[in-house]
Amino acid sequence: MAPPRRNLLPKDRFAFSFGSLKTQNYHDPVARGNGSHTIRTIAWNPTGQLVATGSADRTLRIWNPERSxxxxxxxxRGHTAGIEKVVFNPVRDSELASCSTDGTVRVWDVRTKTCVSRLDVGGEAFTLSWSADGSVMVVGRKDDTLIPISIESPSSPSILADGTTSNAPGPPQKPNLAPSIYRALEPHPQPIQTNATTFSHHISKSDTPSFHLFATTGEGTVKIISYPSFNVLHTLHAHTSACLSIALAPTGRYLAIGGSDALISLWDTTDWICKRTVSSNNGGAVRGVSWSFDGRFIVGACDEVGCGGNGLEIFHAETGESVYTVPTGGNANSGIPAVAWHPSRYWLAYSTTADGSGPGGLKIVGAAGGSL
Known part of the structure; x- marks a missing residue:
């Protein structure tokens, strides 16, 4: 059963409460060849019962956060090159997608530990996002091409707190086990360097569902794109250098954009005005951003040397204040490549690069007997 959602922490109590939580280490001894075992990507499933990690040495692993x-x-197993992104289906808690520089997107059933679909996307895949209703993914290749993947499911169940679904009349049912069909659609080459993507939460109710796709670019902008037409609706001039990462708050109120200028900018989605920026004392390009489940707190990832030496800084979105710094135990050579807040608790998963002080790997603040 999923952990219950807890009371919301006010800003002035966050440091005391979150700072009392212990950090659990998850060490994976597997390391292949001469490649680095650095975890590049982390994702929680919708119920928060599982966390997936993908590494540069092609290791894809599913962890139980309560058993380190x-x-x-x-x-x-299946990828033949480094894994760049993992993401769970928002409406199917046992369905995971991963993309790799081996040119494939693979979809996994984590219950049966099998790959249920393998799609060749025609080039090195490095970013992946999934729509809120689970009906489409968009994969980004390193040649700045976006490829939609349609998911045709017998049903689109909604995950409830107890792990059942509400996709049919009558009492809640367990998730539908029928297989989905995955199809790579027409590629959409982009005129400029395109980095991370994410979908809007809102989905239009029509025969052909439509939503907005946000795509960061190397020119410091974010394109707001209509899906499925791929027409550009609006452009946010967000940073003075490349925009690398992006995340929409669970509340939908703010869009967070991480840049190579070491800033995270927060944009109000009602008027598309930048309300504030935050920046970690560690500096470095922000290659990942993640929101707490309540949309109140935000954290960024930086894999550059030195970014992990002084800890992982958490910010309050409404004021931009730094409210707490997680002691990561790293040294001047360490980085933090990936961060991911739990979907319903104040638990924070992050990865560290291997350095002289330790082997690196996955860490979760709060999983070791945490109560928030």
Whole structure:
């Protein structure tokens, strides 16, 4: 059963409460060849019962956050190159997608530990996002091409707090086990460098669902794109250098954009005005951003040397104040490549690069007996 959603923490109590939580280490001894075992990507499933990690040495692993030993985890094998992004289906808590520089997107059933679909996307894939209703993914290739992937499911169940679904009349049912069909659609080459993407939460109710796709660019802008037409509706001039990462708050109120200028800008989605920017004392390009489940707190990831030496800084979105710094235990050579807040608790997963002070790997603040 998913952990219950807890009371919301006010800003002035956050440091005391969150700072009392312990950090659990999850060490994966597997390392292939000469490649780095750095975890590049982290994703929680919708109920927060599982967390997936993908590494540069092609290791894809599913962890039980309450059991840190690797023997309780599951390795999913198939990719032949580094894994760049993992993301769970928002409406199917056991369905995981991963993309890799081996040119494929793979979809996994984490219950049966099998790959249920393998799609060749025609080039090195490095970014992936999933629409809120689970009906489409968009994968980004390193040649700045976006490729939509349609998911045709017998049903689109809604995950409830107890793990059941509400996709049919009558009592809640367990998630539909029928397989989905995945199809790569027409590629959409982009005129400029295109980095991370994310979807809007809102989906139009029509025969052909439509939503907005946000795409960051190397020119410091974010394109607001209509899906499925891929028409550009609006352009946000967000940073003075490349925009690298993006995340929409769970409340839908703010869009967070991380840049190579070491800033995270927060944009009001009602008027598309930048309300404030935040920046970690560690500096460095922001290659990942994540929101707490309540949309109140935000954190950024930086894999550059030195970014992990002074800890992981958490900010209050409404004021831009730094409210707490997680002591990561790194040294001057360490970085923090990935961060991900739990979907319903004040638990924070992050990865560290290997350095002289330790092997690196996955860490979760709060999983070791946390109560927030």
């Amino acid at each position: 030993q690797v023997k309780y985890s599951t390795e999913l």
